[in-house]
Amino acid sequence: MNRLFLAQPVTLFDYEALQHDFENIIIGRWVPLQNLHLTLQFFADKYEQEELIATLSGLELKAEASEIKGLDCFEHNQILYAKTDNSLVKTLHEQIIKLFDLPQKQEFIPHITLMRIKRVPHKELLEKRLRLYDDKPIGILQPSIQLIHSELTPKGAKYTVIKEF
Numbered sequence: 512m513n514r515l516f517l518a519q520p521v522t523l524f525d526y527e528a529l530q531h532d533f534e535n536i537i538i539g540r541w542v543p544l545q546n547l548h549l550t551l552q553f554f555a556d557k558y559e560q561e562e563l564i565a566t567l568s569g570l571e572l573k574a575e576a577s578e579i580k581g582l583d584c585f586e587h588n589q590i591l592y593a594k595t596d597n598s599l600v601k602t603l604h605e606q607i608i609k610l611f612d613l614p615q616k617q618e619f620i621p622h623i624t625l626m627r628i629k630r631v632p633h634k635e636l637l638e639k640r641l642r643l644y645d646d647k648p649i650g651i652l653q654p655s656i657q658l659i660h661s662e663l664t665p666k667g668a669k670y671t672v673i674k675e676f
Contacts, residue, residue, distance in 0.1 A: 514555055514556060514660065514661040514662070514663070515554045515555070515556070515558065515560055515563060515658060515659065515660055515661070515673070516550050516551075516552060516553040516554055516658075516659055516661065517550070517551040517552045517554070517563075517567070517607060517656060517657070517658055517659075518548035518549060518550050518551055518656070518657055518659055519548060519549045519551065519574055519600070519652055519653060519655060519656055519657070520547075520548050520653040520655055520657060521547045521548060521549060521579060521593075521623050521650055521651065521652055521653060522650050522651045522653060523544070523547065523579070523593070523649055523650035524648070524649055524650055525649075526544050526547075529625070529649060532640060532643075533591070533626070533637075533640060535632070535633070536631075536632070536633045536636045536637050536640055537591065537626065537628050537630070537631050537632075537633075537637055538628070538629050538630045538631075538632065539589070539591070539626045539627050539628040539629045539630070540626065540627045540629070540667075541625065541626050542624055542625055542626065542627075543667065545670075546667075546668060546670055547623055547625070548623065548657075548659070548670075549595065549600065549621055549622065549623050549652060551600070551603050551604050551607060551656065552604060552607045552608065552611075552613070554611075558611075560658065560660070560673055563658060564658065564673070564674050566610065566611070567607075567610075567658065567674075567676060568676070570606060570607075570610055572603065572606075572656045572676045573599070573603075574599065574603065574652075574653075574654045574655055574656045575597065575599055575654050576651055576652060576653060576654040577595055577596075577597035577599075577651070577652045578595065578648050578650075578651065578652075579593050579594065579595050579623060579648070579649055579650040579651060579652055580593075580594065580595075580644075580646055580647055580648045580649060581593070581594040581644055581645055581646060581647065581649075582594065582625070582641050582644040582649070583622075583641060584628070584637070584641070585620075585622075589627065589628040589629070590622075590624050590625075590626070590627060590628065591624075591625045591626040591628055592622035592623055592624050592625055593622065593623040593625055593649055593650065594621070594622060594623075595621050595622075595623075595652050597621065597652060600621040600652070601619060601621060603656070604619045604621075605619075623650075623652075655675055655676075656675070656676040657672045657673075657674070657675050657676070658672070658673045658674040658675075658676070659671065659672055659673065660673050
């Protein structure tokens with residue numbers, strides 16, 4: 512099954528230290544360093560990769576490097592994520608959904624998933640720790656756009672870059 516998505520790669524300054532800062536505060540599965548990215552659009556298996564490449568190649572996709580700073584949680588799906596306030600990311604997302612005539616089910620919030628949370632044994636400590644990261648630079652959003660194939664394995668997702676725009 513094709514599981515394709517368009518993303519911007521990220522570089523975190525010290526992912527190991529960040530993980531250590533949340534040790535025993537939240538319990539879950541950290542995204543492996545090599546899988547960190549900001550998803551611009553998840554296509555799943557709606558399109559063949561050749562069709563996506565051809566259509567996306569006709570679009571002028573521009574990405575710029577920008578700071579990743581701050582952390583937060585999506586409570587509805589239990590995700591710890593890093594933030595970026597790069598407005599170009601939202602513009603790119605809007606171009607893509609318009610190009611493919613995709614429905615916008617919910618507001619697009621640019622983010623980098625860091626952990627899928629299973630339990631929060633110390634909610635008050637989590638809130639305090641998140642505040643420490645409010646304006647703290649933690650990485651860089653890379654100026655690249657990639658079409659990625661995701662293969663689900665028993666050990667987690669394996670990503671393969673299909674095309675860089």
